[in-house]
Amino acid sequence: MQYENLIIETGNDFVASVTLNRPEQFNTFTTPLALELDHALKALDADGSVRVILLKGAGKNFCAGIDVNELSGKTAMEYRSWIQTMENPLIAISGMNKPVIAQVQGVAAANGAGLVAAADLAITADNARLGLTAINVGLNCVGPVVPISRCVGRKLALEMLFFGNLVSAQDALNMGLVNRVVPAGDLDKEAREWAMLLAQKSPIALQTAKSGFYAAADMDYYKSFHHMNEVFARLCTTEDAKEGVAAFQQKRKPLWRER
Numbered sequence: 001m002q003y004e005n006l007i008i009e010t011g012n013d014f015v016a017s018v019t020l021n022r023p024e025q026f027n028t029f030t031t032p033l034a035l036e037l038d039h040a041l042k043a044l045d046a047d048g049s050v051r052v053i054l055l056k057g058a059g060k061n062f063c064a065g066i067d068v069n070e071l072s073g074k075t076a077m078e079y080r081s082w083i084q085t086m087e088n089p090l091i092a093i094s095g096m097n098k099p100v101i102a103q104v105q106g107v108a109a110a111n112g113a114g115l116v117a118a119a120d121l122a123i124t125a126d127n128a129r130l131g132l133t134a135i136n137v138g139l140n141c142v143g144p145v146v147p148i149s150r151c152v153g154r155k156l157a158l159e160m161l162f163f164g165n166l167v168s169a170q171d172a173l174n175m176g177l178v179n180r181v182v183p184a185g186d187l188d189k190e191a192r193e194w195a196m197l198l199a200q201k202s203p204i205a206l207q208t209a210k211s212g213f214y215a216a217a218d219m220d221y222y223k224s225f226h227h228m229n230e231v232f233a234r235l236c237t238t239e240d241a242k243e244g245v246a247a248f249q250q251k252r253k254p255l256w257r258e259r
Contacts (some may be wrong), residue, residue: 023059065110090118114144125184131166
């Protein structure tokens with residue numbers, strides 16, 4: 001697929017980057033961008049040369065939400081299909097095998113904030129701001145609030161949804177919405193190094209950890225333990241598990257076989 005709204009780069013360090021490339025429009029979602037992003041994430045998930053995906057925005061901002069120029073003139077059924085298209089990339093991330101890290105600068109608002117929350121991990125510049133801002137134009141962010149509520153809890157999620165304020169990077173860190181805050185000038189370097197460090201882990205162990213985590217998230221307490229025990233038992237039978245233990249005992253770096 002030819003990408004007109006994304007930049008895809010794959011390095012020799014097992015890290016790929018997907019950059020939203022509409023900087024003059026603050027990387028807002030359009031239907032073409034949403035379709036391309038959904039496709040790119042799934043394609044990279046199937047790429048054997050990729051172990052970790054960095055999700056970025058070109059220019060000064062990560063993503064300011066959905067382009068309102070697409071908003072008017074639809075029926076209720078058309079609006080439902082349209083908003084589903086916008087949210088599909090957010091939904092896709094949890095079903096992927098490989099970890100996705102959001103690298104956030106400037107503003108991440110509305111669907112952009114939802115994309116940060118939907119990512120498995122997030123690292124932000126210290127001058128970044130995040131929020132569910134649609135309420136300020138008479139709409140709401142009831143789609144993006146779903147992954148955000150899983151990060152920050154009900155009360156904070158509702159406050160973000162109702163008031164539409166942008167929170168600082170430090171507040172987002174304190175709320176559990178992001179993992180790390182770094183100086184803006186160091187964001188590219190710090191994000192890449194973090195992704196490279198993650199890419200050195202066993203791909204099989206990472207994939208089973210991610211799929212097990214998301215599957216267990218909606219289970220009751222005891223069932224989640226049972227599920228995770230099954231995940232762990234299957235992981236123990238893999239060659240990577242045996243290689244990792246052997247490398248630890250022999251004080252050498254493991255050679256992952258990805259099986």
